[in-house]
Amino acid sequence: MKTANEISASVIGRLPRYYRFLCELQNTGTVRISSNELSKRMGLTASQIRQDFNCFGGFGQQGYGYNVEQLKNEMARILGLNTPKKAILIGAGNLGRAVAAQMRFEEMGFQLIGIFDSDTAFCGMKIKGIPILTDNDLTPFCSVHRPEMAILCLPQAQAPAIVDELILLGVDSFWNFSHYDIHTKYPGANVENVHMSDSLMTLSYKIKNTEIR
Amino acid sequence: MKTANEISASVIGRLPRYYRFLCELQNTGTVRISSNELSKRMGLTASQIRQDFNCFGGFGQQGYGYNVEQLKNEMARILGLNTPKKAILIGAGNLGRAVAAQMRFEEMGFQLIGIFDSDTAFCGMKIKGIPILTDNDLTPFCSVHRPEMAILCLPQAQAPAIVDELILLGVDSFWNFSHYDIHTKYPGANVENVHMSDSLMTLSYKIKNTEIR
DNA sequence: TAGATTGTTAATCGATTAACAATC
């Protein structure tokens, strides 16, 4: 077992998928599972699964395997899904509205408490009961409600100024759908980039290289 | 220089980001760039950049560096962004509509030619001039227009049946926003999964592990 | 030519896999 910041990005990147599979197993009524059985379902090696889990402690039992519910709960704890986290959304365009409406934030401990857009035309609209405010409301709102995470669904050109403002307001974590590179200016911030076009280009690459065969 | 299917996933995963940076450099009027300068901007090592590029051939010139426009064009070619690819979208909910409206498909060689939803309430609506059809229209439409890629923005429960249908219709590539695991049943298909909740859980992990410090 | 920077080989590092003793 290692301390949290020694864990490699490769291992951390696999945790959500483990969690997802364990939820499904639990939903289908599976009580116990061996690393070998799990490896077949997930397309990994049993070795890797046991190594990954043992970064965080011994969750299994020799001769038995792992208890699905217990292991799922451990994954949730490790991922911090039970820790309450206040989030705001910046940018109520197509993508922002879809993210607000679609994501099950509560299941991951996030509470969406505010939505902001530079366009006052959205003012008064509500998503999931949360009213859309303008960017002018951002500073007073954050001073009072103290969110720690911001979801950035705004055009790249507007991102630098908003991020500067948010950092000053104590927001230090970003779920970033814009292409603005936050880490360059703020290396200490927690950033998860979602570059949908990168994913689409990767698919383009795969398609191109199967057509050749 | 290696042949396409020897290239490791790690290298391929970095190509879209190279392409993105090169586009920006070109937009700001930069004509040439050295691996060293690029490494500073991207937060990689110069060695890695040169190794990556040399998987596909020698695009640089000793003593000079790389020509930005030429290198960008090479990246586009390697990623297959110039290859025309017909795509359809399945699922016109919040996410599906956002993806249809937001993504610049044409810039990556994709042509969105059809949108489908199981809910007939969407029938008649248009996105970017493309009418939304029902799932019943899927087979006749594909038989005529022969798309090769499908964007899956539908609930997981509906995914297996639709994927079965699409595979029979010759669609063998998937940009998959659902959580249905296509590769298990169809290991030969080209699949790019976009698991937005996985990304959000990773951010949750990061937040949890900075709070401790 | 001298300086710069690539392309490429060799060295290092880290991640994955294999093996097996511990133990339920």
Added chain:
DNA sequence: TAGATTGTTAATCGATTAACAATC
């Protein structure tokens, strides 16, 4: 107890980094 399966160490594999000769 015997069988199963973990936790963990050792071996392998692959990716990243360093070094440098080639060359523009």
